[in-house]
Amino acid sequence: MPEHYPNIASPFAKLSLQQKQELYRRAAELFSENKRNLFDRLAPLRTRHISVVLEDIYQSHNASAVLRSCDCFGVQDVHVIEKNNPFNPAGDVAVGSSKWVDYYRYRDTAEAYAELRRRGYRIVATLPHENDQMIGDLDISRPTALVFGTELTGLSQEAIDGADAYVKIPMYGFTESFNISVCAALSLFSLTERMRASTDIDWRLTDDAMLDLKLHWTTQVIRDGEKVLEKLMLDM
Amino acid sequence: MPEHYPNIASPFAKLSLQQKQELYRRAAELFSENKRNLFDRLAPLRTRHISVVLEDIYQSHNASAVLRSCDCFGVQDVHVIEKNNPFNPAGDVAVGSSKWVDYYRYRDTAEAYAELRRRGYRIVATLPHENDQMIGDLDISRPTALVFGTELTGLSQEAIDGADAYVKIPMYGFTESFNISVCAALSLFSLTERMRASTDIDWRLTDDAMLDLKLHWTTQVIRDGEKVLEKLMLDM
Numbered sequence: 492m493p494e495h496y497p498n499i500a501s502p503f504a505k506l507s508l509q510q511k512q513e514l515y516r517r518a519a520e521l522f523s524e525n526k527r528n529l530f531d532r533l534a535p536l537r538t539r540h541i542s543v544v545l546e547d548i549y550q551s552h553n554a555s556a557v558l559r560s561c562d563c564f565g566v567q568d569v570h571v572i573e574k575n576n577p578f579n580p581a582g583d584v585a586v587g588s589s590k591w592v593d594y595y596r597y598r599d600t601a602e603a604y605a606e607l608r609r610r611g612y613r614i615v616a617t618l619p620h621e622n623d624q625m626i627g628d629l630d631i632s633r634p635t636a637l638v639f640g641t642e643l644t645g646l647s648q649e650a651i652d653g654a655d656a657y658v659k660i661p662m663y664g665f666t667e668s669f670n671i672s673v674c675a676a677l678s679l680f681s682l683t684e685r686m687r688a689s690t691d692i693d694w695r696l697t698d699d700a701m702l703d704l705k706l707h708w709t710t711q712v713i714r715d716g717e718k719v720l721e722k723l724m725l726d727m
Numbered sequence: 728m729p730e731h732y733p734n735i736a737s738p739f740a741k742l743s744l745q746q747k748q749e750l751y752r753r754a755a756e757l758f759s760e761n762k763r764n765l766f767d768r769l770a771p772l773r774t775r776h777i778s779v780v781l782e783d784i785y786q787s788h789n790a791s792a793v794l795r796s797c798d799c800f801g802v803q804d805v806h807v808i809e810k811n812n813p814f815n816p817a818g819d820v821a822v823g824s825s826k827w828v829d830y831y832r833y834r835d836t837a838e839a840y841a842e843l844r845r846r847g848y849r850i851v852a853t854l855p856h857e858n859d860q861m862i863g864d865l866d867i868s869r870p871t872a873l874v875f876g877t878e879l880t881g882l883s884q885e886a887i888d889g890a891d892a893y894v895k896i897p898m899y900g901f902t903e904s905f906n907i908s909v910c911a912a913l914s915l916f917s918l919t920e921r922m923r924a925s926t927d928i929d930w931r932l933t934d935d936a937m938l939d940l941k942l943h944w945t946t947q948v949i950r951d952g953e954k955v956l957e958k959l960m961l962d963m
Contacts, residue, residue: 529901533899533900533901536899537899556906556909559902559905559906560905560909561900562900562901562902563898563899563900563902563905564898564899564900565899565900587901587902588900588901588902590901591900591901591902627920660916661920662799662800663769663772663773663799663800663801663919664769664797664798664799664800664801664824664827665765665769665798665823665824665826665827666795666798666799666823666824666827669795669796669799669912670792670795670908672906672909673792673796673908673909673912676905676909676912676913677912677913677916680896680913680916680917681916683899684863684897
């Protein structure tokens with residue numbers, strides 16, 4: 492399971508776009524055409540325009556279900572704040588999705604929010620609030636990081652106060668909340684469908700980021716993938 | 728837990744609209760103004776235009792999560808086919824939603840489909856199929872019953888062959904399916920939001936059905952509710 496802390500660079504970051512293309516061309520000979528086609532089809536559908544932030548989720552099946560939804564909707568980045576609870580997605584619920592989604596770990600909310608702001612994100616908390624709006628009305632012209640809180644106590648006051656906007660999902664029942672994995676799936680469905688249908692949001696990865704992603708995916712489908720790619724890189 | 732089999736009439740069905748109004752007026756004195764306001768606010772938001780059919784769901788937390796989503800989206804009716812697995816929603820996940828949603832039990836798929844057709848429903852299976860369409864493109868001008876299958880083997884061939892249409896949720900990932908409770912929540916969100924935004928779909932309950940519902944809800948918030956209402960009815 493990869494452990495990305497912010498600012499730890501990819502081992503391939505120092506390569507030029509041409510060098511990455513050559514490295515991927517060589518690496519792709521080591522796995523099936525089926526997988527190559529899948530990578531080629533999926534990479535252009537992935538986005539970092541919408542990202543997910545999980546604050547201190549303690550139930551591993553909920554963490555896993557959120558990773559699975561991110562993969563399904565093509566949301567590439569999950570930012571995980573581990574204050575009291577280590578992030579530990581359960582294998583069977585995630586169905587391998589932790590291999591395809593990138594996640595980034597933080598020790599507290601302030602560190603995560605600062606990093607997200609540095610990357611240009613608007614931070615949106617998912618909870619009822621006096622200034623909230625419906626998820627369908629949220630302006631997503633800027634990169635948007637959606638924050639979800641713990642199952643029992645919801646988002647911390649720090650996470651709420653630090654957010655730029657608040658969204659909720661329309662509800663018409665006696666039950667006053669969704670399970671966190673359902674809430675995340677509904678939010679991502681609503682935002683990503685709108686994003687993909689738009690003509691003026693630049694939501695796709697750059698060619699360079701797409702190659703980085705395909706190189707990372709490659710390390711997941713080859714035995715000792717990282718070492719193999721590093722060796723290929725030295726031989727270039 | 729109520730056990731509705733189809734065609735078992737409500738004990739209040741023989742009353743006129745005026746008699747039901749009088750019965751509800753009297754019953755409503757037996758519970759709080761808070762609850763009365765809640766019933767008055769929620770009943771006009773409930774719908775039977777979209778309904779849910781569950782074929783042989785065996786994990787009670789999945790069954791419960793679907794009931795909870797139905798309540799949240801104001802979907803009043805859940806039709807449950809119990810071929811091999813008794814329907815047994817788990818208390819903590821449903822968060823009481825089984826009290827507010829009506830469910831109907833069937834012994835096999837043919838019986839359920841016949842009853843739904845008698846009630847005027849178009850039956851829509853949620854699965855990839857050669858004739859499928861995206862959930863967002865489904866025509867919902869007619870009453871629509873969405874069918875979900877078991878966790879392991881999906882819908883039965885009978886349930887697939889008997890459906891009028893097939894829908895799927897757009898996916899952009901390596902993972903090729905959603906958990907059933909997530910799939911149901913996404914489908915209901917998509918269809919009910921479209922339904923509520925439409926100007927030409929007659930999705931609301933009739934005044935008579937709304938009163939039946941409020942009388943049923945009343946039985947859930949008064950101790951020995953059914954007996955109390957029957958006694959009130961005799962005294963009228």
